[in-house]
Every structure is written in structure tokens, then in C-alpha cells.
Amino acid sequence: xxxxxxxxxxxxxxxxxxxxxxxxxxxxxxxxxxxxxxxxxxxxxxxxxxxxxxxxxxxxxxxxxxxxxxxxxxxxxxxxxxxxxxxxxxxxxxxxxxxxxxxxxxxxxxxxxxxxxxxxxxxxxx
Numbered sequence: 001x002x003x004x005x006x007x008x009x010x011x012x013x014x015x016x017x018x019x020x021x022x023x024x025x026x027x028x029x030x031x032x033x034x035x036x037x038x039x040x041x042x043x044x045x046x047x048x049x050x051x052x053x054x055x056x057x058x059x060x061x062x063x064x065x066x067x068x069x070x071x072x073x074x075x076x077x078x079x080x081x082x083x084x085x086x087x088x089x090x091x092x093x094x095x096x097x098x099x100x101x102x103x104x105x106x107x108x109x110x111x112x113x114x115x116x117x118x119x120x121x122x123x124x125x126x
Contacts, residue, residue, distance in 0.1 A: 026067070029044045047063050082109070107125075109123045111123050
């Protein structure tokens, strides 16, 4: 999953955007590459959530999470007025099996002033 605002620079990790919470969302490990020692696989190394804020949509460069619903709270580099949002995913043509059924097809954008605040505003459902 890749997320961007219309003005992409607002979310890019390299320009100050960063993941501050994934709530109860679990990272999906199945299919992630293994860390190994002397050719013995030890454990899987999945992509962390912050990869969603990097401008790379090549195969395998996404944050995969378990289940059909995920949560990602992002702190922007500075306060903004949002006028558009989009989410990017690997195009079907670049998929190894011509299958992108795991791509998110609905998402909600909420705005909060403070991370701990229960007071949030739905900015849009897409």
C-alpha cells in the first residue's frame, strides 16, 4: 500500500512525514523474504509500515497487513489544508501473477490535531 496526498511532498518520509501508529493492524509476514545465516533461513523480514510513505511502487515494496482492514496514522511535516487524496498500488501489468486482489479498494481519511485525541474528523471516504 502506498498513500499520497495530491501534493505528494506532504507525506513523503524523506520530507518529514512519518508513521506514528498502526493501531491493532498486524503486518503480514507470509511471502516476506527470510533473513539467513550461512544459507539457513532464520526469520522473515517484512516491509515496515513507513514504506507506505516512500515513492516506490515496485513489486514487493509495500506494507502488507493481515486481514481486510488496516490502520495507519501519519503525522505530516506541518499543518496543511487537504484538497485531494489518492492511494497508489502496483499496477496489474507489473504484478507477477497479474493479480492485485490484495490492493485496498476503499479507505477513509481522518484528521486529528493530537494523536491521543478521540476527537477526529472524517475528511473523506474513497
